[in-house]
Every structure is written in structure tokens, then in C-alpha cells.
Amino acid sequence: MTQTISARFRLDYGDFRFDADLTLPGSGITVLFGPSGSGKTTLLRCIAGLQRSPHGFLSVNGKIWQDSARNIFLPTYQRALGYVFQEANLFPHLNVYRNVCFGLKRIGKRPADAGLDPTIELLGIGHLLDRMPARLSGGERQRVAIARALVLQPDILLMDEPLAALDFQRKQEILPYLTRLHQELDIPVLYVTHARQEVAKLADHLVVLREGRVQAEGPLTETLSRLDLPQAESKQAAMIWEGRIAAHESDFHLTRIDCAGIELSMPLIDAPVGTPVRVQIFARDVSVTLAAPQATSILNVLPATITGMADSSNGQTVLRLKVGSLPLLAHITSKSRQLLNLQIGNSLYAQIKGTSILN
Ligand SMILES: Nc1ncnc2c1ncn2[C@@H]1O[C@H](COP(=O)(O)OP(=O)(O)OP(=O)(O)O)[C@@H](O)[C@H]1O
Numbered sequence: 001m002t003q004t005i006s007a008r009f010r011l012d013y014g015d016f017r018f019d020a021d022l023t024l025p026g027s028g029i030t031v032l033f034g035p036s037g038s039g040k041t042t043l044l045r046c047i048a049g050l051q052r053s054p055h056g057f058l059s060v061n062g063k064i065w066q067d068s069a070r071n072i073f074l075p076t077y078q079r080a081l082g083y084v085f086q087e088a089n090l091f092p093h094l095n096v097y098r099n100v101c102f103g104l105k106r107i108g109k110r111p112a113d114a115g116l117d118p119t120i121e122l123l124g125i126g127h128l129l130d131r132m133p134a135r136l137s138g139g140e141r142q143r144v145a146i147a148r149a150l151v152l153q154p155d156i157l158l159m160d161e162p163l164a165a166l167d168f169q170r171k172q173e174i175l176p177y178l179t180r181l182h183q184e185l186d187i188p189v190l191y192v193t194h195a196r197q198e199v200a201k202l203a204d205h206l207v208v209l210r211e212g213r214v215q216a217e218g219p220l221t222e223t224l225s226r227l228d229l230p231q232a233e234s235k236q237a238a239m240i241w242e243g244r245i246a247a248h249e250s251d252f253h254l255t256r257i258d259c260a261g262i263e264l265s266m267p268l269i270d271a272p273v274g275t276p277v278r279v280q281i282f283a284r285d286v287s288v289t290l291a292a293p294q295a296t297s298i299l300n301v302l303p304a305t306i307t308g309m310a311d312s313s314n315g316q317t318v319l320r321l322k323v324g325s326l327p328l329l330a331h332i333t334s335k336s337r338q339l340l341n342l343q344i345g346n347s348l349y350a351q352i353k354g355t356s357i358l359n
Helices: 040-048 096-101 116-122 138-150 168-184 196-202 220-224 334-339
Strands: 004-012 017-025 029-033 055-060 063-067 081-084 156-160 189-192 205-210 213-219 238-249 254-259 262-267 276-282 286-289 300-311 316-323 326-333 347-352
Touching (some): 004 040, 017 040, 017 213, 029 040, 029 196, 040 055, 040 081, 040 189, 081 138, 096 116, 096 138, 116 168, 138 156, 138 168, 168 196, 196 238, 196 276, 205 220, 213 220, 220 238, 220 326, 254 276, 262 300, 286 316, 286 326, 300 326, 300 334, 316 347
Parallel strands (some): 029 189, 029 205, 081 156
Antiparallel strands (some): 004 017, 004 055, 055 063, 238 254, 286 347, 300 316, 300 347, 316 326
């Protein structure tokens, strides 16, 4: 069976035209990113069959859900999908347990057969089963909504800004559950967000939409390191590295992590050695030096090679570096680039302040 999602949709709303042709991984989290009105929800709605693209094709891990050329269009209820919205939309008159089990009757499954217990455990809602929705926090409500979608054992999970309605604190509470979901779920998840923290924590694959078209698409680090996209120049430009906790230096409140053989020092992470982590390194926090500094306060000085360079009109240059096998972006002034006479292929050192790296 082909473990991919093939989606081709063309839609005309008059002022807005949506035209996308995507082949996405059949597992992991694909984040749909893009400005307001770029077509992220439209894409999810086409996948769900809530919006019918007259010229469309959709297959999800080998199952054809739409093929306009052959006049195939499965209505939403025949598509094995879970859809989680910004608002949890729980039934107010049913307790958590009955909300979670609500859709099971329709698909003819009993709770035990639907893998209810692991889902409840995964989302940490076991202690809430008797509660009514009015007595749940926003984050708990969303966890229930995700559980309700997952017990249906869908072939794909669609999540449209599931954290957008939550305040900062609630977001921080729910993110670890989504990270677990990410590690344990083997169905594909399409996840719409505007929030870079969610991209950093959750994305395996990134689709950047702009004005109804796919501007870029690919594995996370590959896409984030593309210099031809406006995001490379933005103040928020960052690279995500995956690694494991190698050691703690508790006296200094530091943790050392190992990312594909590269060791980084960063602020203490409260988790055991060996725990997988994702760290975010902002391009604005990376500087370069041609010679290894002798005495520096900067803890992370990493041998690197320049693999790409782009000057912007505002006197800034974006460098794409390779550190071992990992890509890294650095924002420097175009003046520094000129003074150091930097060229593609040069070897140098990337310097990253330990305190600037985010977990
Ligand atoms: N049913 C519809 N009829 C006409 N236009 C529509 C319809 N649905 C969406 N649009 C238009 O399509 C465009 C894309 O909308 P969509 O909701 O997909 O964007 P989005 O990227 O999800 O935006 P946001 O981040 O604000 O949620 C918008 O210009 C919107 O006004």
C-alpha cells in the first residue's frame, strides 16, 4: 500500500483561486503554514469532503476518496477522518466519557474495540471522564475533542488551529500531549497553525501556502533552510534540531544535548538524560567567525561550512550553514559578509549563545 497522501484540488471562489498539488507523507505531522486567507482551511475542508473541488483527486494511504476524472467523491461520513477545530464543540449535556464515545455507535464499534483506554491514557483525561464540559478548562476540552476524534481510529487526523483559542498557559499545558501524540500516533496528521512554537515542536513536514498556492513543501529542516522563501529573512527565522539530552550541568543550570553528533549547551531542561528533544535556534542568534575564538563567553562554537547566501535589501545577509550534517541559518549584516569576504564553500565557525537556544 502506498503510504502517502496525494491531494490535487482546484477551486474558484471568484476572488480567490485555490490550486494545490501535493504528495505528503502517510505518517507524522504535516504543518500547513501561511498567512490568513492563504487556503489552509480550504485544503482541510477539501480533504474532509466538506468542500467539493470540481477538479480533484485525493488518496489517503492507498484509499481513493476523490477522483473527479472517474466521478468518485466519497461524502464526509464515508471518509475515516478525525477533525479537530479551534473550538472543541463538545456536547454540553454529555459527560466527557459519553462525548468521547459519541461517534462509536455510528461506526458500529464498542469502546473496548476502539482502543478507548490507550486514547484516554494518551491524552491524560482518565480523571475527567465523569465531568461535564462546562467544568473543563479550555485545554482539557481540546484534549477531549482530540480523544473523540482518535477513538474513531481514523486514517487521517485534521487539526485546524487546535490551540488558537487557548491562552499561553493552556497552550503550554497541552503541547506535551501533542508531542506524545506525535511520537505514538502512526496515522498522518495535517495541522494548521500560525504559531511558530507549534511548528517547532510538532512539524515533521511543512507546507507553506500563499494566495491559494503551495509556495514550498518538504521535510521540516529542508524547508526552513530554503533561502528563496521570505521566512528565511524574517526575524523569526530559525532552525529546528532534533537530539537527545546527553548530560546535565546542574550547577550551571545547563543541559548538553546531542544532535546528530553535534553537542550543544543550552538552558537546563527538566527531563532525564536520553530524553528526545527538539531545539530551536534563531538565525538572529547565530554569528560567525573565521578563526576559532580563543577566549569567548559563547558556549557553542561549531565548525561549519557556508552552503548558501542571500542578501536582502535591508543590509542583512542570510547565511545557510552546514554543521556536521545539520543545516543552520545565520543572520549577519551585509557589511560583515563583505568585511570577512564570505563565499559559498568557506569553512568557519558558527557561534550560538547557550542562553538563546529554546527547547
Ligand atoms: N465558501 C467560500 N466561498 C467563498 N470564498 C471562500 C469560501 N471559503 C473560503 N473562502 C475564501 O478563500 C480564501 C481562503 O480561506 P481559508 O479559510 O482557506 O484561509 P486560511 O489560510 O485558512 O485563513 P485563516 O488563517 O485566516 O484561517 C479566503 O479569501 C476566504 O475568504
